Amino acid sequence: MIHFFYDADSEMSLAVAKEFGIDDPKYFIKMPYTISGELKYCDLITPELSTSFFKKVRAGEMPTTSALNAEEYKEIFEPAFREGGDILYVSFSSNMSATFNHMNIAVKELKEKYPTVTFTRIDSKAISMGTGLAVIAAAKMLKAGKSVDEIVKYMDELVPRINITIVADDLNYLKRGGRLTAIKALFGTMLQIKPIIKLTTAGTLIPTTNVTGRNKALMTMVNEIADRASEADDLPIIIMQGDCIAEANRVRDKLQSLLPKADIRLMDVGPVIGTHCGPGTIGICFIDGQRPEPVKD
Template sequence: MTAFFCDTNCELNYKTAAELGIRNVIRMPYTICDKEYFYDLGEHYDAKWFFNLVREGNVPITSALNAEDYKSYFEPYYQKGEDIFYVSFSSEMSGTFNYMEMAIKELSQKYPGVKFTRYDTRAISMAAGIQVAAAAKLFNEGKSVEEIVAFLDNLSSRVNAFVVVDDLNHLKRGGRITAVKAAIGSVLQLKPVIKLTQQGKLSPVATVRGRNQALKSIVDETIATATDLDKYPIVILNGDCKEEAVRVADRIQAALPGAKILHYDIGPVIGTHCGPGTIAICFVGGERPSVEA
């Protein structure tokens, strides 16, 4: 037997995960107001509460799970002799996978014969979630891990994420842009358009004057490049700016009437790095840009 795993950085809603039969979800930690929480795919998470705290000046932080944390998730299956298939967010975005590898090395020595497979989606948020959902459906159909990996290899590079952040200071704090660029950009109302790259990073690939123009640019490119609308949804995520997200969705729906559009809140782990007012669009389309962040 094989156990299927994902993590909360895929940002699937907990109800969707349950519908897909995903029972093993690795919860990623965040801290705000000196209290640590573990994201649960929205089951007990209030996006308005989180982003209002950020607006009030509270600075959230994220941290990596350690080897013992990973062992607590995986060891019960090693003990039963079950293989593990873990579809994860991008290893380029966190050092947590170094600790995971330490845990797997120890568990593999303790329980020889168990096969552990991790598929790196080279994505985050619902760009990873689209891949997790596709993998879970194939898993439920009885496809082998090897078959699912081959399928994801053909899909992954075409799962895109376009992001517009409202406050550049969040990007500065995360090292995405320099303090000078953040200061100048804030004064001039310059908004970076961020895209998920082939390398599995989030990279500012363009700068647009004004938020409306930045949003228009990602909407227009989504409309121009989205494919496979009969198979995959277009997912719009928002950092407590739902009304604006609905307007973005309406423009896409008018141009692509056959598209299934889903709305999700940005979770607290990813929200830590992008802040309130963020709009992201995740969808299957053309090949991601190959840009080193």
């Protein structure tokens, strides 16, 4: 038996989770965030959850995220360890959070208690539906009866090809997350400069090209992805939107016109990622020949 876990930083929607048969709540790891002074745990994303979160943010609330502790990880994983078999966890990038230090402590203790159980974590080196694409791929392989070893081998090839490109609207959120300096955020805001953010081979996000004007930045992103993304891949292209549905629809329509055979889906940014990128964020998650290592301008 294979117990398949993934986490809320994948920003998997409830609808897509149901589509691929991965909506069992006991295998979904909710990640903590705080808003309006209340600690919450991010669930599978629904339009209602995303809308409610961004309504509070636009009203001036400043959310924060935090890490699960070792005891919380033990509570999540121990039922699967107790049942026995193989445990497979497709996670978001370990270079984006210290939470995996806590997870390692929990898993070490559980392995000592249940020595016959195998635990395998696949680091997607991604976030949001970049991780979600890896989760979908693993779910499809599990449904086809593939073993953990076969899935790991496939992921070794897939993960470097998972790409994310993001245009954020409010640079102050990137400043808070340490991805832009205060000076760059200030002058970028004054001059309407929108950095295009990309996922690196190390599994981190950094700003790359600077484009003046939001619409120009979005179209620059779309045109680049149209040149790089594969229409033939069996995984979809995912457009993530943070409370900017009209713009996201225009981005999707333009990208679909350039890639008419591609399966392009529109999904909502959730609270965990929305905390760091803010409202107005549009990101595109897709499969490319390889993941680039962007260099700062």
